[in-house]
Amino acid sequence: MRISTLALVTALAAQPALADEIWVTNEKDDTVSVIDIETLEVTHTYETGERPRGITFSHDFKFVYICASDSDAVQVMDPATGEILHDLPSGEDPEQFVLHPDNKHLYIANEDDAITTVVDVESRTVVAQIDVGIEPEGMAVSPDGKIAITTSETTNMAHWIDTETQELFANTLVDSRPRHAEFVKDGTEMWVSAEIGGSISVFDTASQTEKAKITFKLPNIHPDRIQPVGFELGEGDKFAYVALGPSNHLAVVNAETYEVEDYILVGRRVWHMAFNADKSRLFTTNGISGDVTVVDVAKRKALKTIKVGRFPWGAAFRPSN
Amino acid sequence: MLWAGAASALDIDISFIRMKPEPVATLSNLDPIPENLAIKGAELAIKDNATTGRFLKHNYSLEIHDLSVGDDLIGVTLDALSDRRILIADVPAAELLRIADLPEAQGALIINATAEDNILRDSECRANVLHTAPSLAMRTDAMMQYFLFKRWTRLAMIEGTYPADVAFAESLRRSATKFGLEIGSTKTWAFDADMRRNASAEVPLFTQELRDHDVLLIADAVDDFGRYIPFNTWLPRPTAGTEGIVPEVWAPVVEQWGAAQLHSRFQEIAERDMEPEDYGAWAAIRAVGEAVTRTNQADAAELRRFLLSEDFGLGGFKGTPQTFRTWNGQMRQAVPLVTERALVMQAPLPGFMHQHNELDTLGVDAPESACIAFEE
Incomplete structure (x- = not known):
């Protein structure tokens, strides 16, 4: 009896996701919460290493990478089962990372x-270590x-790394406490948010x-209190959605004029976010309130709040198949 | 590259001068005071600055003068000022004024990292001195905001007799008045008995005479008797001030806003917790670094001008940009209210509003300041 139950659980767990999902790291619970985008409910909670923050999927969605900052490891998890497959050598205190388009090289900020x-990620070896400024965090490629x-x-x-040579080729000043970076508009622009400076610099x-x-x-x-941290670009890079930390709002920025068009009230100390497949829904992690706000992008309105673990930080999208 | 080629190397030479009075003898030997208080904070900041400087060809150097009482403070200072015009001070208020008033110190940039005396931000302010140490008033104002927030309005106090105790008690009274509170009954701790053995016998009787109160303030800035008061009082009341819930500019339990990172970097070089004195020294040298980074200048007068401008803001790991008040050179900063084990709240507390900056609800605000040295 016991054996068959176990077999059943394994069979269920090994199935691909039935619906698209949003994965959220809970910094103070050492877990990830998996949200079903259809039902807007948490369907799984998986244990991770200590203080999970950055989270990203491999481009084929076969693996999910998680920065377990206080375990000094990047963990590789099987998203179908929640099983930790192995750790990658990551350097100390990995906070945030970005996966190169080649699906092979992970650039990790060691805070x-x-x-x-x-x-x-294939040979599980360190290819290079690059000296950057103090408390590296935002990563983009x-x-x-x-x-x-x-x-x-x-x-x-912002430190600019040539990925051929793995060396810095430029260092540009931004405002105080930069947190997040993104390449925008086919890579012609590079944006950096500055939490204490209260700005986004467009390069x-x-x-x-x-x-x-x-x-x-x-x-x-x-x-x-208006502190831009995480941000993402919507469909066609026309609008940017910027988490404003302790002001508990998301700003909607027109990416052509660089003007803010709207503010959307979300949860407390909003950090990072991820879109669903067609970018009609945005899921924000709210650090202090311990939940995720679901935003209707077209209407610019919060639809629902989903309770997750303590201090949700990173968010990543996983399609069903 | 922003400064590439354009910038030739820039040298930023900073002196750090420390002269601590002899510590007073206290009842307990449980918590020895680290020998290198403030110094390790300065060392971390110069390391932080150097990392940034590497990308901008800014070379920082720090010369540390660690003096004992009786050493020739003025001679050492004059020597330092002859080729280094940025000076971080970890000295008592009287010595700070002696330094600041030297003819050779005019036009220099002096940053007071540790002296909290209110008068240095008020009638005895100096144009060549900025302060990264909080004023006592900032700390005691934070305390009163907390009591109002909690509606703990009936206050009693036990104060010590050392000058630092009296100054803290005086600042608590001033802050109570500012926020419409009153410290009811007060007793002075003048015992010379050894409380380690008989606190449970003496303290209940001692505190029995205080009128009923919501919270018992303790003004024991030298850390002599305060630790023996909690749980020995006649009435079951929380303690606050220097024991219990304490307003500090920095504490190991502050962990939000990236503070955990600063603690771990500090731990790595100092092998101990980062104390308020370390934070003051760190903030002073980081403020200089931030000003150099933004202006590409090493001249003391230019840096002072930038530090006092609206363009300056230091990320001090407390959630808000830390700027300098233009009327007395005090760094605006939040004041965490902490216990040994956790952050309780951080002042300014919700509901304490200000027409310009909520941080200015803490300490001497422009209209009440008697400082005129900053008027140009």
């Missing part, structure tokens, strides 16, 4: 060590794979010069 570590970015929170810079990728700065203003909320 405590002022280093970016490049790991080959250009769509053509030629440039990787690390932003450093205390040095207040021209070709020249690495700042071409615009996006700032935010909310009525009745002191500017010091």
Whole structure:
């Protein structure tokens, strides 16, 4: 009897996801919560290493990579079963990372060590370690794979890495405490959010010069509390959705004019986010309230709040098949 | 590359001068004071600056003068000022003023990392001195905001007799008045008995005479008797001030806003917790670093101008940009209210509003400041 039950559980667990999912790391629970996009409910909670933060899927969605910061490891999990397959060498205190378009090289920010570590996920070896500024966090890679970015929170810079040589070729100042970086508009622009500076710097990728700065203003909320952290670009890169931390709002930025068009109230200390497949729904992690807000992108309205673990941090999308 | 080629190398030479008075003898030997308080904070900050400087060709150097009482503070200072115009001070208030008033110190940039005396931000402010140490008033204002927030409005106090105790008690009274509170009955701790053996016998009787209160304030800045008060009081009441819930500029239990990272970097070089004195020194040198990074200048006067401008803001791991007040050179910063084991809240607390900046609900605000040295 016991054996057959076990077999049944295994069979269920090994099936591909029935619906699309959003995976969320819970920094203070050492777990990931899996949200079913159809039912908007948590369907699985899997254990991870200590203090999970960055999360990303391999481009074929066969693996999910998780930065277990306090375990000093990047864990590789089978998304079908939640089983940790192995750890990757990651350097100390990995916080955030980005997977190169080649699906092979993971660029990891080692927050405590002022280093970016490049790991080959197939051979599970460290390919390079690059000295960057203090408390590296934001990570991005250009769509053509030629440039990787690390932003450093205390040095207040974006470091531009040539992925051929794994060496820095430019370092550009941004405002105080940069948190997140993204290549935008086919890689022609590179955006960096600055939490304490309260801005997003827009760089021209070709020249690495700042071409615009996006700032935010909310009525009745002191500017010091408006702290841009994670952000994502919507369909066609027309609008950016920017998490504003302790102001508990998401800003909707017109990516052509760099003007803020709207603010959407979400949960407390909103951190990062992930879209569903057609980018009609946005899922934000709310660190302090311990939940995920589901946003209707077209209507610019919060639809639902989903309770997850304590201090949800990263979010990633997984399609059903 | 932003500064590539354009920037020739820039040298930023900083002196750190420390002269601590002899510690007073306290009842307990449980918590020895680290020998290198503040110094390790300075060392971490210069390391932080150097990492950033590497990308900008900014070379930082730090010269540390660790003096004992009786050493020639002025001679050492004059020597340092002759070729280094940025000076971080970890000295008592009287010595700080002696340094700041030297003719050779005019035009220098002095940052007070540890002296919390209110008067240095008020009638005895100096144009060449900025402060990264909080004023006592900032800390005690934070305490009163907390009591109002909790509606613990009936206050009693036990104060010690050392000058630092009296200053803390005085600042608590001033803050109570500012926020419309009153410290009811007060007793002075003047015992010379050894409380380690008989606190449970003496303290109940001692505190029995206090009128009923919601919370018992303890002003024991030298850490002499305070630890023997909690759980020995006549009435079952929480303690606050220097024992129990304490307003500190920094504490090991502060972990939000990336603070955990600063603690772990500090632990790595100091092999101990980061204390308020370390934070003051760290913030001073990081503020200089931030100003150099943004201006590409190493001149003391230029840096001072930038530090006092709206363009400056230090990420100090407490969730808000830390800027300097233009009327007295005090760094605005949040004040965590902590116990040994956890952060309780962080001031300014919700509901304490200000027309310009909520951080200015803590400490001497522009309208009440008697500082005129910053008027140009």
